[in-house]
Amino acid sequence: MKRRFVFIAAILILCVGVQVQAAGYPDRPIDLIVPWGAGGGADQLGRAIGPALEKVLKVSLPVINIPGAVSGVGLAKVRAARKDGYTISVFTADAVGADSQGKLAVHVNEFIPLARLMFAPSFLFVHYDSPMKTFEDLIAYTKKNPDKLKVAITGSGSPDDLTVKYLRKNGIKMISVPYPKPGERYASVLGKHNELLYEQAGDVSQFILAKKMRPMVVFLPKRVESMSDVPAIQEFGLEIYLSQYRGLLINQGVPQEKVDVLAKAIKEAYDSPSFQKFLKKMYCMPDSYMPPEEFKKFIENDFEAYTKLWE
Amino acid sequence: MDWLVTVMEMGVKIITLPNYFVFIFIGLFIGVVFGAIPGISGLMAIILLVPFTYPLDIIQAMLLLTSTYCGGVFGGSISSILLNTPGAPESVCTTFDGYPMTRKGLAAKALGTAIECSAIGGFLSAVVMTVACAPLASVALSFDSPEYFALVFMGLCVVTSISGKSLVNGVIALFIGLFLASVGVSPIQGVPRYDLGFPQLRAGIDFIIVMIGVFALGEIFVRFETLSREESKKIEGKVGTNLLTIKEFLALKWTILRSFVTGTFIGFLPGAGATIASFVSYGMARNLSDDPGKFGTGVLEGVAAPETANNAATGGAMIPLLTLGIPGGGATAVMISAFMIKGLQPGPLVFMTNPELIGSIFVGMIIANLLIIIFGFIAVRAFTQFLKVPYAILASGITLFCFLGAFAKRNVMYDVWVMLIFGIIGYFMKKYEYPVAPLVLGMVLGPLAEDKFLSSLISYQNDFTIFFTRPISGTMIMVAFCFLMYPLVMMVWKKRRSANNT
């Protein structure tokens, strides 16, 4: 028994000896919180930006999934963390949407945005074998058969739901069927239980490439370069552009110089080839990156837009 | 078929390379150990392993994760049988007959049965996955919300088989579980329910936390109550593993076969998973047995059925993941993120672009399930040593892992407090003969049931008959009613017969 203690003590002393006190920020691992479950878009972003940042900052960034309450649980954890710059978090447009209805446990303006990293427009997809091929077909069909088509969406109150409601107001009458789990949402369209799907292209790229789904329309003022054959919604005289964006943020009160260090490192990580490859695979807009101040304004504008839509 | 042969050849070629084969070993080891530690599950092992797959290539990563998955599902049976504390909901059923066997001094037999049945179930389902991946995937797609609801309903009706002495107590526990699952933001409308003003309650109550509480902590409290008299109660009989004799195996063959079919079938439906599979096959084994009364007192069928089914679900769950890129449960959802890191999207395309990957996964899972036999024996030998440890030390270790398991889920202390509260609730439930398993069953299946029920009605304009008129869902609802009615009918029939005799 005694020998074991000596052994442990020896290891401890050895560790102290090896320990090098590094000066400057950061000198120990930074917790990278993902306020959503494993496997989703936010999680993928966390797991892509983490290793990329690791190379720049030279410390590890373990990803911690804290799902719950439309990312409110995770963000509350960030809010309560020490203001020493060792806790950063992924955040998504959903948080802004929820906050605008007062449904978020914290407020988005209580954080310092670090960067917008992904900006992806939303599409309306249809099963590849469907007789409806274009958005014109869809309009014609709904005119004749209102409330016959079903759209798979994430949940009520989401941007998806708002978009379907907007279309409904403009004469394109469809029913939205909520599926909180992305997998079930796609399966319901692949199994032809629902005709349409509202989604970002990156999340269903494998179905597009395998000719299982067909993009019908993109909810943007103009067409996307990589998918130039997909019409933009504005071409039909409709104006609704609720795009999904994901970025990083940090608790308010963290010293400005630390924020600057992080913001610079994030920009570098964003430009790294591995992260660019990831963005391309997710069908993100080429100008996804947005520096802190600009992103802050962008969020504020988006917040107002949501508030208006709810009225 | 030609395609399958070429793919399998590629797979075998890769797997036999030592720097690939070793990951099956590592994965199984980690899976079995994590699965066997109370309070921590194989799923958690998979989540925690993902960062370690960064430097590996995708085949190595997938071999590691799939064998961790297979090992973890088996490993859960060890703590269920020895300590009455399942690490994951899919091994809850194994406690019903596994733990009584341990108390009767038959731990060796129970563990041996668990090893063999897990290996058989897993192996057969891996073979089915390999041969019939594509056709089964299209069957999975034909399921719409009403079918899922029918399936979940079937899972809920098993409550009549797992309630032990008092059926009413079991049903009450089930309802409490279902209600607790509905606390928090509602799945469809996003409206907060029953949060009583607490923002934490709005996030809902996690069933893993509740399960760790009622089973692991509750068990510790129950044991402490009688500790001084018990001292360090040793397991009577030889601790180790005891294989089934040929005779016993033949007696179990229909149970195993039935559970394997149930497990694979329920496993491949996205979102349903191993938990329903193990509960339903336990219920089936009990209802179809000659003497349902002896279930719950430690019978071999009661261990064989859930263990075959939950391991059979592993192969099943891989089918929608590989063919459609749709995760069937927690473990496969994490695997998708491992794919993504490598720049791959699982789904129909991978079959064309990366046949060597698919082949390796197929071959890897078949081999991993066979290796469970070897690993099972080693692990069981190691873990049964813990039974010789005085219970007080064991209990403090279990509490540490309960904390770690509850905390690591979301990294918030709140979950740990919830676990403690449910530990105390679990103690009272055990003391007053309210079975805890229906509570967990309700909490696991509650959100799924509500979600599927409401979305069926939204899809079909509030037409309640939809559950009965669609052929697949109608059949399953019928089976569910059989589950529900069978014990009642048996009770009445027995009463009448005994009345006639006297």
Place this chain on the structure above:
Amino acid sequence: MREKHPRKGGKIDGDFFFCLALIIAACFLLSISSTTIKVDENSLGPFFWPKVILVGMLICGAMKLFFHLRKRKSISEDNHVNVPTNYKALIFAVVLTFGYFLGIVLVGYPIASLIFVIALSYLGGIRSIKLLASVSVGLTLITSILFVGVMYISLPRGVWIFYDITNWFFSLIKF
């Protein structure tokens, strides 16, 4: 507790109170299941499902209460003749576990675990100092290395000076 109720031999005991509590709780929860929330025209609303469950709970509770009061012979009599319970050990175990979780928040995981393992094992009858020390140090070290060092889970570090002590300890075991 064991006094007989005059009516037909049914007893007022823990089970009775539990049923009563269940019924009251179900009624209360039903009353706060508000229906005023505006929902989409073709959905049943968020409170439909929980209401179904609560009504089920109510029925079960009422049924049990009914049978309980009508029961002629009490079966619980022979159930309670089993081993006398050691409430002291039980209450200590619960309090210790509570203290442990509280301690984790205040002094951090490693220190709290060290103390808890010793305390609970001592309560369970282990008196060998060597065993207590080795088990507590071993368990704390192994779990810390596994979860903090290998898996990068940030376990609670406590407050005040304990934060720095725990932080120092964690920095030692991180690879």
